[in-house]
Amino acid sequence: MGVGLFIQSCHIGVTDPNQPTTDVLNSAVGILAFAKGGPYNGAFSSGTSASYYPTLDDALGEGELSIVQAFYESMGDLIFCPYGNSDFKFLDNPTSWVLDDGSTVLNPIGQGQPHEIKLRNDRAYGATNSMLHEWTYMYVLNNNANQLLADIDGTTFTGDQTTIKAVLKAWAYWWKGYAYSKIGSLYIAGVIDDMPNQTNGNYVTNAAILTEATKNFNAAITVLQTLSVNDAYTNTLQTIIPGTSLSGSAYMNAGVPTPTEWIHSINTMMARNIVANSRVADLQASDWNNVLTLTNGGLKQKEVAFVVRSFGDDTKSPVGKDDGTPGLLCAIGGSGGYGSSTFFISERFVQDFRSGDKRLAQNIGDLGSSAFINARSRGISFGTRWYLIDGGSGMAGTLVYTHSSQTGVGVDDTYIGPSYEENVLMAAEAKIRTGDTNGGLALLDQVRTWQGSGLAAISGTGLTQIQALEELRSERRVALFGRGIAFYDARRLGILDDVSKGGGRTNAVVLSPKVGGGFITNIKATINYNYLSYFDVPATDVVFNAPATGSAPIVFNPH
């Protein structure tokens, strides 16, 4: 007996059979799996395959693409969510509305978006703190890239090691550049971290963060310029890009980007960083020329872009087929009972379609008697007569915004990087704003044609620059729905500013309750959004990573 007991006691060094230890990063197979999981599972995943972030779990789903993209789309008033999860009910709720009859309606809940979301920028609010989400996901992305960079050189790969290591380095720099682009475009400040699992208290301005993004993008370009397509190049990328992101569809080419295509994605991102982060009034002709240069080297039609796709088996794709993206969250299969949904299509989005645009008929359905207003009495922007048709209404040759499991599997089109349309519309804007109105409109027409809008060309029809810019504003909303940039546009055009400072949206469609039942469809309402232009650094970071002396301000104080 005693011997038996002694033998029993010898073995307590258990190993975890469920997950490998970090030692696996010293192997080629570990590094390649890590290069894939860092971005796609660490930052972009949603649904059942999601990495679990206890601080961000608010029962609505997780991930950069569902919740954070929905922040951008709802603050840009393409969609709305009237519920308290992740603080949406304050995040996308304007301060006041002036209705067609001249009466002013005040936001019935809270003291306005800036106050409410700053109030909740506190650890006590957990996932309700909307300022926490993008920050967390993008620093997770950056950290995984840092770990990858730290391990590439010490690992032995079989075959063309030079190419494999170069691809992995370009990959890490690209995602670091991407992460800093997102941080710099939303937060008033950030930190620059190059060491795995570490941070520092030197908060720098968002401009400095964007400079860091450019630095990493340029590092990626430098590496990519040394590469050409060969077996090692293709095999590496086929391994580190999820299988579901390797096949394309009619409006989106996916797969393994050539080094050139990859550089084009980077150039478009750099162009976006310029456009998104300046008030239009502040951009000089030289800036627009930079945008033109970058977009000339940006994504072309049918070039391979960075995308994710859903899949019948949710566990095998980064993106859940029902809730992976804002589009999927909004989409419903039928027209009834939309009041039971969580995310909705905004009236201000629908009014931005031009008459006859086939993309409207393809994607937007009429709720009819199921229209609803002033959801839960939380504000009259929370009302709509429309819904997003899951999988489109079946018109051949016209862009479909979203497909969920209702009508098809494996066809969701979700960009995580920039798109051809965004590139072209930035080029169009640069031209229009620098005097080449017609040249810009021709590019705009290209997008409308490519997406199957059925709209007649407007270049050469004599539109003024102001008219052309209005076409461009609405076209960006319609063409780039679901791509997470509506907030940038609303900010740079001043729409989010307080009306007293020249902001707001006029001639807006707003549904207001009618005394005695039903609702009034206002068509000339003025909406005073009065949203924050930039977010504060999340309090969770500040509490555990106090700003060092000389740090940039970490709180955004609108003036």
Next chain:
Amino acid sequence: MCFSFGFALSVWAQDRVVTGKVTSAEDGSALPGVNVIVKGTTRGSVTDSNGQYSVTVSASGANLVFSFIGLTTQEIEIGERSVVDIQLGLDIKQLSEVVVTGVGVATDKKRLGISVESISSDKLPTIPTSSIDQALVGKIAGAQIFSTSGAPGSQVSIQLRGINTLSGGTQPLIMVDGIEMASTTLNQLDLNNVDKIEVVQGAAAATIYGAQGANGVIQIFTKKGKEGPAQVQVSSRVSFDTPLNVGNLHQPYNNSFQTDTNGNVLDNNSALLSQDPSTSLWGQPSWLTGPNATNTNKYSNNTQYYDHVKQLFQKTARTENYSATISGGTAKTDYSLSVSKNIQESIIYGSNTRNNLTLNVGSEIFKNFKFRFINQVIYTDNTVVPGSGISSALYTYPFASFKSEDPGGNFLFKLGGAGANSTNPLYQFRYQHYDTKTIDIIPTINLSYKVNKFIDLDYKFGINFSSINYNRYTENQSLFPSVQSTGIYLGQSINGDISESATRKTNQNSLATAVLHFDFAKDFGWNLPIISTTQFKFDWRKYRTDYQTMNFVGLPTYTPVNGGQASVNNASEYSDEFITYGYLFNEKLEYKNLIGVSGGSRSDYSSVFGQAKTPFTFPRFDGYLRVSEFGFWNSLRGVISDFKLRGAYGQAGIQPVNYFGATGVTLPNHYLRLVTLNSGAYTNGNYLNINSVSSNTKLNVENSIEKEYGFDLGLTPNSGGNFFSYIGLNFTAWQRQGKNVVWPQALAPSSGLSQIYTNYVGLSSNGIQFTLDAQIYDTPTFGWELVTTFGHTLSKLDNTLDGKSIPLPYSGGGTYTLTPGQPIGTLYGYKAITNLSQKDPSGNFYIDQTKLANYEIVNGIVVNTATRGAQFTSDKYNLGNTQPMFNASFTNTFHYKNYLNFSFQVDWIYKQVTYNSTKEWMYSEGLHGDYDKAVKIGGETKPFTAYYKSFYDASESNGTKDYFLESSSFVRLRNVNVAFDLAKVFKMPFKKCQIILTGRNLLTITKYTGFDPEANVNTSGGGTGSAAGQIATQRGLDLWAFPNFKSYQVGINFGL
């Protein structure tokens, strides 16, 4: 070991010898081993195997004291006699019980330095569920054992002495007949075959269990056969259960929707609100808003009122219980075999059926070598739907009936415009089928050998295996018009799914013990009345969990169907292993009957701490002093028969673990020490990424350090009389500190990590507890006993590693924060402003003093007369703590002759508060019954909706507010029991034919306004990732909590 004592040995010239025989008062048999002491001296003797003794006494008068464990001590005046024969009777008083838990060696309670609660099966109520954990409610002094959910198969919340850990839960170590049971839950065991339950509550008593003892120990002893012919016991019971709704929680009987002039509710297009003829979905109504809206429209015509509480709950549910036991034995062997079946219907939906089979056989194989084998087999089938549907039911507008069908006769899942957060619970019950089948096997063997009178050897080995097979089948809903229309369905796909998981948990426990006894007087003939007990123990444990889950999505519309017919399937698995072992050494020395001291330590190695290399050592010591055994007590002994002081110090541990919810089961993670990467696979192969919650190689055991002091008092104020012949009081005060408590420490997210497991927290608790057992009246014809248990506990967070507080945000619930220096369960939030001159922490008035005319005080709260909104502070305050001031329980037992027994138990929870999140959510949309109540604001008395809604919206909508922190103190008639034994009154072919009537939870007195002040969700905070039961940090949150039920039970027991 060497002990020397300097007692003076003197020989008195006039000594004489007294002899005699000690026999049993019960059967007249000789009693060997009885201590015979000459009172006031150190002289004494022990009876031999024939019960004979011989002792030398002085010539003058002396008294002899006869004592033996379990028998009443007697003192006899010798007078001139030279032969003194006496009979000793069984000591029925509590102090004389023999216990083993916490000591390791069977010990008379009179000789314990620690507090051990023990309760025999006849003191446990025959509750409908026949589960041990429910039966323990109110029975253990100081313990907070609450029934927090009425769902069949759910466990009670057990917190023995304060909150000692944060992530692992407060669940104590459960042992069955000396062996740990870690895989099977306590509520699976059958109350029918329990002989006795012993409880030690904290580290002072639980050090012998080392790194798993800090939450205390509950040990179950199963029934053994007794010597004699076979005895057969058969019982059958049935009970009828109805849900509790002590606060009359209901939705309002009126509404404030937009209506036409006839009071008919309108939809958003100004038509009469109606159900779509093709889908039966409701159109969209609108609430009247603004300060003048009142909740006064009647439900009528197109919108009838449906009581959703009634639609959800069963009128009555039935619980049946059957059991049969056969037992018997000879001088060398004994056996007991019992079977039982318990079928419990939920008061909402589904049922839980439990079958128990227990075999207990023992035999003396050769002289002094005993063998015992006990095996329990339990098969459980649970079809209860988790989550209960309470939130859906209470959040649906009253005009929508859950029984409404579409033209095809199908229920509706979403009901259209009947509420944003509403779904139809009855739809789930009809189209989604849950079934969890569990097989538990608990075999243990025990070999014991008494080598000689000095050495006892004992070996125990047990395996506890639990196989949990979970199945959730959601039917294909693609043909239902309402589902087609909304696109919202139940389960993973509109085409249905089957979700299955198979979990196998095994824990093994191997325990080898050697005990050395030396009685220096008896064994060596030294005149040194000291007994030494030395204990060595080796204790090894291994847990293993294997889990597989399978998902089958997209099913045909026909039935039957299984996963093989699904269009998509995927699978996943998880395994967990944990090994620990430890050595115990303990030495106890007792001097006569007066003093005992013991001390020792235990060292544990573990796979989860100390880098799986370094042990942790837990020291202990205790002592007792039987004051009433000293000579000076003689004059008091008539009234105070026993008085013992005791004190103990000990440390015990909790192994680092994290529990997480998976499909159909809660799983342990014992790998918090191993830093790993997150892993998975896409269509083209594996991926890895950094875990956002990091493990920590340096993790150590959670250590609990406890001191307890107490006394045990036996009073005989009316010795020999009928009233108050005996009163026993056991009192204990304790203090404990939890050090190195494991918690995922938050990190700056810019590091790329969100948390890392560390030994982050220090906790402390203190409390007092007592049991008062009074024989109020005691004659052979009539007896009345009152047992009172009382406990007061307060636990607080002392410190954290980085000094930061721990907020516990939880979507939809109250905001709890663990702050250094504050009690656990503290809520932070907004206070209602109660007077116009109230100031904020900076000294500024909350109410604009130039506009006081705009405010008045309504129901004690400042209200803005223009908006009709209640006013709350803009600052957050500490609102209070959900730990009760004390909980007490009173059990009265009456017997009349030998055939009629009557007992009732009253539980009292004092100064407890609960955060009523259910109410706050119902306030948010005009769905709480309070909306019908008129309030006087600005001279008008009406049910203003703006007034009620403001409680949800003020300061922070759905923010934590003192208004919803309600008193949930209660007095509950927990149990009433009448048993009448016909066989004792009428001539019958049975030894026993007992009719039993039992009522449970029949009456509750409380101010609480929810369903049940005892029900709460016990959630850990932080959403889906940490759904372990028994989580301590967020007690007292009622967020759609499942109420307990009231039940009436009739039963019959036959004995052959």
